[in-house]
Amino acid sequence: MSPPPARNRRADARRSRSAILDAAIRLLNSQPEVSVEAIATAAGVTRQTVYAHFPSRDQLLAAALDQVTEETVAAMDAVELDSGPAADALLRLLDASGRLAGRYSVLLQHTSSLPVSKEDDHERHAPVADRLRKVIQRGQANGEFDDRLAPGWLVAVTISLAHTAGEEVDARRMSETEAAEALRTSLFRVFGATPD
Structure with missing residues (x-):
């Protein structure tokens, strides 16, 4: 049948x-x-x-961006964010998301100009923010990260600095390596952590 x-x-x-x-x-x-x-x-x-x-073309672009976000989340999950020191997990998270951002740099740059509501932007970032928040909370709980700043604030700072690093690379003011190192150094200072 x-x-x-x-x-x-x-x-x-x-x-x-x-x-x-x-x-x-x-x-x-x-x-x-x-x-x-x-x-x-x-x-x-x-x-x-x-x-x-x-x-519409904008809806196609938004769906493409959603798919890239899903791929990014899968890459983050693959690097076992719950294991090892939180600082190392943070670096693995940044590396995983950075690889995807580099792979799709032209698409991400183009879609950044799409008109997006704050709610839609928040929803798109939510899976990434959730994983980042867990790493931050774990690091604060075990004393690796300063606990005087709220995890939500540190998530927002991390996402903003990651976007800024990408913009610096896109504008050719920094190489990918320089931007990744600047992002890592900046975040560890904000988090009150000492990089290895």
């Missing part, structure tokens, strides 16, 4: 959406102004199919 037609349509729709996002991320990361038509062609679907899933 074959699966019901509705189930086949849903599976086809999921495959199409996935192919569109994969193509969008790949193309937008090398050619930020690439057309929806080119994305459709690369995904093996029609332009109408792209618009059926993503009614």
Whole structure:
């Protein structure tokens, strides 16, 4: 007995959406102004199919950014943030997110200009912020990090400084290595930690 037609349509729709996002991320990361038509062609679907899933270019860009965020969170989870000293976990978190930011630098720079509400921006950063907050709280609880600053403040500072480091690299005022070292040094000073 074959699966019901509705189930086949849903599976086809999921495959199409996935192919569109994969193509969008790949193309937008090398050619930020690439057309929806080119994305459709690369995904093996029609332009109408792209618009059926993503009614506007901005929605497609936002969905691509969401997928990159999911990949970043998966990379963070893979580096076992609950093990070892909190300072080392913080460095692993920064390294994992930095690798993804470097891989998708053109896309991230382009999507940073999207009009986004504070709620949407908060929601997008929430999974990253949650993991960072846990590392900070662990470091404060075991005395590695100064506990006089609220974890929420330290999360906000970390995200802001990471964005600033990325902007410095994008503007070619710093190399990726210089920006990563400046970020690490700045955060350890703010956290009241001594880097190894």
